[in-house]
Amino acid sequence: MILEIKIAMLVLVIVCAVASITIKDLLGAAVVFGTYSFMMCLLWVSMAAVDVAFTEATIGAGISTVLMIAAVFRTTRRTKD
């Protein structure tokens, strides 16, 4: 894969990882975490590990985002700390 796209994906992974732990809005954090998972999925594809990428796309970006949003809806939306 093109090197520039790879570097852009790597930067986005780091940005999303930092954003998802610093953001105060828990719903936003869950969505950013889903973006992080999807960027990781693209990285796996660029490393030719299609099977891992498929698992990451379904479980990481798909189901766990939904589960986290469900958990946020049943607790509070803003963090206390």
Next chain:
Amino acid sequence: MKRLALFAVILAGVLFAATASEFPRLGAVDSAPSRHVSPAYIQGSQPQTHTPNFVTSVLADYRGFDTMFETTVVFLAGMSCFFILRALRRRGVTEVYYYRHKPTGVVLAMLTPRRIPPRSSCFERIDADWMPQDMVVETMCLFMVPFIQVFALYVIAHGHYSPGGGFQGGVLLAASFILVGLSRDLRTVESLLTEKTAILAAAAGVCIYAGTGLLALCFGGNFLDYGAYASFFGAAVPAARSMGILIVEIGVALTVMATLVTIYKLVSSRGTVEEGL
């Protein structure tokens, strides 16, 4: 405490960055796995297991035990979620049930669950925080569901030839149910796949996997040696191995699907499986 956590994270990052240079480069020919492990699987997979996709053959054949216990762990995770989160109905706690009269839009609140017939054309049970839903979103989400399920079945059945298999296909099946839950409400999912059915399906998946292994013992093979089914299916050994792996993948998919739907139901409804997201 927060400083300590930050310190631990930074320390782990520095250690990881320091050891990252020791890793072999991606696709390096002279790295340790490329010398012995990879050629053994790449060259041996086709003649030994007759599975074209060697990720599948490693998962379901070479390391069948590993995948079997992974499936068991998924099932146990679902069961522990059930035992921790499920709120059993306590006596003396009054719950309010809301029913909406569809033609007029009048909402009735009842303290005791006087159940309306499930297919009543006048009344529908609604959540406490019910709001009129967007018809476009709901229709499009329900329109997507069959396509997701067909794709999931394709992923399960085609795991031999392409990426995918039981875990991914099971997750896709669960996603189709969760999409119904997100676009409609939790009761629709509950009517499609009840809690009891889901837990039974999860247990059945584990039993299918372990049973396939055990049945091979009856035909004179080793545990999880699918080649022993050749006489049972009346087919050659390669076809029997393919069939064995397919049955095992179906078991995995059942467990994963049922477990994820159960966890979603419990998490989104505070453990009551009555009103949800």
